[in-house]
Amino acid sequence: MLGYILKRLLAVVPVIVFVAIFVFLLLRLTPGDPAAIIAGDAATPAQLEKIRASLGLSEPILVQFATWIGHLVRGDLGISLISNIPVTELIGQRIWPTINIALLTICLSVLIAVPMGVIAAWKHRTWADYAVMTFSVLGFSVPVFVIGYIFIQVFSIQLRWLPVQGYTAPGDDFGKFLSRAILPCLTLATIYVALIARMTRASMLEVLGEDFIRTARAKGVGETLVLFRHALRNAAVPILTIIGTGFALLISGVVVTESVFNIPGIGRLTVDAILARDYPVIQAMILLTSAIYVFINLMIDVAYSLIDPRIRY
Amino acid sequence: MLSFKDSLREKAAWLRGGRTLQAGLIAGALLSGTGLATPSFAEEKVVTAVMHSGLRVIDPVITTAHIVRNHAYMIYDVLVAVDETFKPQPQMASWEISEDKKTYTFTLRDGLKFHDGAPVTSADAVASLKRWGVKDSGGQLIFDVTESLEPKDDKVFVWTLKEPYAPLIDTIAKMSALPPFIMPAAVAATPATESITSFIGSGPFKFVEAEYQPGVSVTYVKNEDYVPRSEPASWMAGGKVVNVDKVKWVTMPDSQTTINALLSGEVDYMEQVPVDLLPILEGSDDVVAEVRDPLGYQTIGRMNFLYPPFDNVKVRKAALMALSQEDVLGTLIGNPDYYKVCGAVFGCGTPLEDEAGAETLINGGDLEGAKKALAESGYDGTPVVLMQPTDVPTISAQPIVAAQALREAGFNVDMQAMDWQTLVGRRASQAKPAEGGWNLFFTNWGVPEINTPLINPMLNGRGNDAWFGWPTDEKLEALRKDFIAAETADDQATVAKQIQAHALDVVNYIPLGQYLSPQARTTKLVDMIGSPVPVFWNLKKED
Numbered sequence A: 001m002l003g004y005i006l007k008r009l010l011a012v013v014p015v016i017v018f019v020a021i022f023v024f025l026l027l028r029l030t031p032g033d034p035a036a037i038i039a040g041d042a043a044t045p046a047q048l049e050k051i052r053a054s055l056g057l058s059e060p061i062l063v064q065f066a067t068w069i070g071h072l073v074r075g076d077l078g079i080s081l082i083s084n085i086p087v088t089e090l091i092g093q094r095i096w097p098t099i100n101i102a103l104l105t106i107c108l109s110v111l112i113a114v115p116m117g118v119i120a121a122w123k124h125r126t127w128a129d130y131a132v133m134t135f136s137v138l139g140f141s142v143p144v145f146v147i148g149y150i151f152i153q154v155f156s157i158q159l160r161w162l163p164v165q166g167y168t169a170p171g172d173d174f175g176k177f178l179s180r181a182i183l184p185c186l187t188l189a190t191i192y193v194a195l196i197a198r199m200t201r202a203s204m205l206e207v208l209g210e211d212f213i214r215t216a217r218a219k220g221v222g223e224t225l226v227l228f229r230h231a232l233r234n235a236a237v238p239i240l241t242i243i244g245t246g247f248a249l250l251i252s253g254v255v256v257t258e259s260v261f262n263i264p265g266i267g268r269l270t271v272d273a274i275l276a277r278d279y280p281v282i283q284a285m286i287l288l289t290s291a292i293y294v295f296i297n298l299m300i301d302v303a304y305s306l307i308d309p310r311i312r313y
Numbered sequence B: 001m002l003s004f005k006d007s008l009r010e011k012a013a014w015l016r017g018g019r020t021l022q023a024g025l026i027a028g029a030l031l032s033g034t035g036l037a038t039p040s041f042a043e044e045k046v047v048t049a050v051m052h053s054g055l056r057v058i059d060p061v062i063t064t065a066h067i068v069r070n071h072a073y074m075i076y077d078v079l080v081a082v083d084e085t086f087k088p089q090p091q092m093a094s095w096e097i098s099e100d101k102k103t104y105t106f107t108l109r110d111g112l113k114f115h116d117g118a119p120v121t122s123a124d125a126v127a128s129l130k131r132w133g134v135k136d137s138g139g140q141l142i143f144d145v146t147e148s149l150e151p152k153d154d155k156v157f158v159w160t161l162k163e164p165y166a167p168l169i170d171t172i173a174k175m176s177a178l179p180p181f182i183m184p185a186a187v188a189a190t191p192a193t194e195s196i197t198s199f200i201g202s203g204p205f206k207f208v209e210a211e212y213q214p215g216v217s218v219t220y221v222k223n224e225d226y227v228p229r230s231e232p233a234s235w236m237a238g239g240k241v242v243n244v245d246k247v248k249w250v251t252m253p254d255s256q257t258t259i260n261a262l263l264s265g266e267v268d269y270m271e272q273v274p275v276d277l278l279p280i281l282e283g284s285d286d287v288v289a290e291v292r293d294p295l296g297y298q299t300i301g302r303m304n305f306l307y308p309p310f311d312n313v314k315v316r317k318a319a320l321m322a323l324s325q326e327d328v329l330g331t332l333i334g335n336p337d338y339y340k341v342c343g344a345v346f347g348c349g350t351p352l353e354d355e356a357g358a359e360t361l362i363n364g365g366d367l368e369g370a371k372k373a374l375a376e377s378g379y380d381g382t383p384v385v386l387m388q389p390t391d392v393p394t395i396s397a398q399p400i401v402a403a404q405a406l407r408e409a410g411f412n413v414d415m416q417a418m419d420w421q422t423l424v425g426r427r428a429s430q431a432k433p434a435e436g437g438w439n440l441f442f443t444n445w446g447v448p449e450i451n452t453p454l455i456n457p458m459l460n461g462r463g464n465d466a467w468f469g470w471p472t473d474e475k476l477e478a479l480r481k482d483f484i485a486a487e488t489a490d491d492q493a494t495v496a497k498q499i500q501a502h503a504l505d506v507v508n509y510i511p512l513g514q515y516l517s518p519q520a521r522t523t524k525l526v527d528m529i530g531s532p533v534p535v536f537w538n539l540k541k542e543d
Helices: A002-029 A036-041 A045-055 A061-073 A086-123 A127-141 A144-158 A174-208 A211-219 A223-234 A238-253 A253-261 A265-274 A281-308 B003-035 B065-073 B122-135 B138-143 B167-171 B255-263 B275-282 B315-321 B325-330 B367-375 B392-408 B420-426 B474-485 B488-507
Strands: B046-050 B081-083 B088-090 B095-098 B103-107 B146-151 B156-161 B205-207 B216-221 B246-250 B288-289 B297-303 B384-389 B413-418 B440-446 B510-515 B517-521
Touching: A002 A061, A036 A045, A036 B288, A036 B420, A061 A253, A086 A174, A086 A265, A086 A281, A127 A174, A144 A174, A144 A253, A144 B255, A144 B420, A144 B517, A174 A223, A174 A238, A174 A253, A174 B288, A174 B420, A211 B275, A211 B392, A223 A238, A223 A265, A253 A265, A253 B146, A253 B255, A265 A281, A265 B440, A281 B103, B046 B255, B065 B205, B065 B216, B081 B156, B081 B167, B081 B413, B088 B095, B088 B103, B103 B122, B122 B138, B138 B167, B216 B275, B255 B275, B255 B440, B275 B288, B297 B325, B315 B392, B325 B510, B392 B413, B392 B440, B413 B488, B474 B488
Parallel strands: B046 B246, B384 B413, B384 B440
Antiparallel strands: B081 B088, B095 B103, B103 B156, B146 B156, B205 B216, B216 B246, B288 B517, B297 B440, B297 B510
């Protein structure tokens, strides 16, 4: 297992190198000029050229690439062209809201969706199954910003139970963190509950038709144990895959939800950087996202072997 | 067999014992977050404001972005400031002008201190003016005729010119785009093309660097050492009396969210409210929507003078005739309460307002005249590459209306959609329109940025050194020199009329009217002064 993990970690290196080259070239071929954004509307072409030179953007692309790679291998992601702040510091400011919201959302989703999926499969073709399926279709079809606005209108504007927007770090004030995180997490969870519940139901339906389930029931095993120990464990591999992928998506930033609830996460950081052509930030964010995906996929693969003894590496 | 329902029932009974306690804990945690359950001590007066964009650059010399200028007015002070009658007034310094009008002697007022406690000296003022003069177009004109600018002692500095430059005080008093903010000399020693790294000013608020998150939030605290002037506040002049402890600017990318936050009391002030969202605020007793910037913005079209078809003045005139301000503003803003048809290149409501030459623009356009003028111009059907930014609501409508009008007049319009940042990169290109260049684009200016010939960026006829579009216009440059030489306001107005007529005659650019930007505030915020630059002195926050 350890050898497998090491091999997978080593495989990350060529992926990151490929992504680095691709992203760098893509950005330099995209129209736009960070100097124009810094200088503002009234800048003359001569002033723009001076700013470009001071940012190192007048150098040939190969020189710029070599400089960037040189810094990257030393763990230096560079300095934001726009805010003049180290990229690591910017990411450090913005990643925790994203991680905390993602963790809360995924926990909430799993806690709601897995039992829903299990019940739907167990009560196949009854009102409970239809209710879960209807919710899944709705949850997956209604745009996330619509759900967000509805929650804000009901819980913040009408009932005044929760704040409309903003983010407080749990370390600063846990109560405030919860009150501000509930609506965005519920909004995001609506989609993930729909997705995970549907996957759980499908997977459970397949397993519940297996012989070993009939055998377990014939031996008098309680229904809860049949469902959650025997069936769910055997149905868990695809469910785990969808949870892992969902978590990776959440960690990479959810721009619409961050905008609707004004959460200063990395989704907005990335979009703002793209709009401002802040190359070092965009490059760092794409590399980070790639690394997150590779790492989470590795974690999912490792988890397979923990829940299913038939899978060995 | 124990059913799943029975199993759940058993567990529920086990959990029931702790449920009341858990519910209480959760409710307590949630309510503590909303502020509903905790007693309000309310010692600190904090104003939470949502500005028009996030602050990301914090050097007010390196950029002309409005948000950076607004930030600078919070933490820096200026030597001279303009009041609501457009007159320059002493702010940090008073001045005397010599008989020959070539020597300006400035004296700093008492009590000026930087946020680190150091006194503001004339050496700081001189260094700040020199850095500003490298970047600002008005400043460059002054430094072109500067003999020397030196401190005389700690409080006095002398600016000696080679020849009289009548608009000197007006130029250093301007509120936009680049006012000369005063920084410590060591900070002002930073080259004008590099960002400063120390943010110490002497203004009415202090910048809290530890709480700054670029593009997210910025916090200012009251500068307890600031000594305001005794005169009442008027635009950027007068006493900057701070009545709150802290001002926090929060960036919210979604206007609907900002309005919701304003209605729920989480936010006190919103700098720009989209006109189509105003009806949501109208029903609230706790929020006021109003216009506090009486000048607003001028929306404009700018052509590329380097390439056909707009290198031909007759074609430019035909294009101008085809356009109607009412059509553009009606599409852009919609509500006539918030726009004004105005053909003045220096803006309406300003001392130099004059609408000569803009008759067709302000009277609905002249399509038949445009067709005739285009036919007589020799236009050969060369495509007009018109850049349309799709991501900025205040600039996305103008290209669509203009493209329609130009097509009806007979132009072959190639409208290319792109994001604004692609546009600002591309407009700097002098390549041929078919090879990555352009023919026409639209943008907006705050009226204080275009209200004189010396600061209006479009009215620069220096070819490659001019603003995008690069017109070479010797007559315009001569008229600007006449404006500099004009000694009285009446003389200046006379020259400004000539510039207005000339600019529209050669179609230097197309002024497409003015629009106002409504703001919104909670009724708890009182005594906010009206000003083209939103300021946070003078206002009070009631409990």
